[in-house]
Amino acid sequence: MAAGPTIKKIMDTYKGKIRLVIKNYPYQYRDYSHIAAEASLAARDQGKYWEMHDLLLKRSPKLDRESLIGYAKELGLDTNKFAASIDGKKHAQEIERDKKLATDMDIYNTPTIFINGRKVVGERPFEYFKKIIDEELKNEKKF
């Protein structure tokens, strides 16, 4: 699960003042969680991470191998390279590193979001995030 449209709105609202970093935390028992994470990083290798990221969120849960290759084609990626990457689990190590970080940090839900280190678990309305971000921006001005 992801906070898709809410995160998008946050990034648009605070453009230039905010940075978004993605950690993969694919759930072990969902069919396409891992391959979708692989797909996002395979697209990154071809310079289209965010395009694929957005598309995956939009089309989820239709994330089987054939659909993913279709999305790669839609984004104009080299589909042979892309397929080889997801089939060969090229980014398994990076994904496992993120998963280990998540379990080390005692995270059990997605989305889990940290705003300057302040933890927000689960989906929340935009206003909830806005309040925290405005506080962070206000605090920043003190320095």
Add this chain to the structure above:
Amino acid sequence: MKKTMLVMAFFLLAVSASAEEKRYPVPLGDSPTLGPLDAPVTVVEFIDFQ
């Protein structure tokens, strides 16, 4: 006077509550990132696309 004390107590409580908000350090590494690297606010999202 009593009212003033109450208001003051409220503010003290509010200030200490936000100051004690726990912050978790999250190593960013070379994870996918969007927006200026020196932005005053960094949002880290742990995501599952499915």
